[in-house]
Structure formats: structure tokens, C-alpha cells
Amino acid sequence: MKTLERIDIDRRFCKGCLLCREVCQYEVLEPGKERSDLDHLMPWPARPENCKLCRLCELNCPDMAISVVVKEGGKGTT
Numbered sequence: 001m002k003t004l005e006r007i008d009i010d011r012r013f014c015k016g017c018l019l020c021r022e023v024c025q026y027e028v029l030e031p032g033k034e035r036s037d038l039d040h041l042m043p044w045p046a047r048p049e050n051c052k053l054c055r056l057c058e059l060n061c062p063d064m065a066i067s068v069v070v071k072e073g074g075k076g077t078t
Contacts, residue, residue, distance in 0.1 A: 002053055005071040007045040013065035016040030020057035020066050026050040029057060036065075 007028070014036040021029040021043050028051045032044035043066075045051070055068050 002070045002072050004048055004051045004053060005069045007048060007051070007057075008067040008069060009042050009044070010065045010067075011036045011042065013063040014038070014040060014042045015063055015065075016042055017062065018043055019060055019062065023056045023060045025054075025056070026052055 011034075015038055016036060018029075018031060021031070026047075028045055028047050029043040030046035032042050034042050034044065036042050051068070053068060053070055058066050058068050
């Protein structure tokens, strides 16, 4: 069974558009207080327990700055 290991947001590329938050139907992501290398406020996984591993956040990020890392049988895979 697949479970969420973590949600990574690459601070080098995130421009704080929050499109990831808009496409998430499960309200996993929220605006954060941490700034990216581009000086934009980045989202953060406020409710990772809500994640259903649909990866819509990952697929819709225009800068490929977000990765949903799943754990499958005790092994992490992206």
C-alpha cells in the first residue's frame, strides 16, 4: 500500500504562485512563511494526513518545484 512519505518543495524554483494549493481538493497545502530563493513565500504541507497521492499539485506546478514522495512497502519512491 502506498502512503505519503513527504511533500518536497524546491526552494530554488518555487515562485509562490500557490497553484498547487488551488488544485488540491484535500486542502493539504497552505501559504507558508518560508521564502524561496526567488524571494517568494512558498506553500507548505499543513495537513499531509489529508494527501490522497493524486499528485495534482506536482502535475500542475508550472515550475516543477513540488514533489510528492510516496512510501511503498517501507521504501521511499518519487
